[in-house]
Amino acid sequence: MVRQLLREQEWLTVKEAAALYRVTDETMLGWVRDGHFPCRISQAELHIARDALVGALRQAPRRPLRRYLSR
Secondary structure, three states: OHHHHHHHOOEEEHHHHHHHHOOOHHHHHHHHHOOOOOEEEEOOEEEEEHHHHHHHHHOOOOOOOHHHHOO
16 A cells, blocks of 8 residues: 555656755755655656655754755
């Protein structure tokens, strides 16, 4: 059941996710590496769950992300 939900979920490329957040691809990759967003590799490309991205936009940041934005 969990696998089916993961398949049905909408997944964005790093470039699409970065555009949604208005940050660079490198910043988005840093957030993914730090475990802020679930991801998967499909067809040799990293994809990030859209629901997680949108959900994070709706809540206040748990810790400052400023250090990522200055990279």
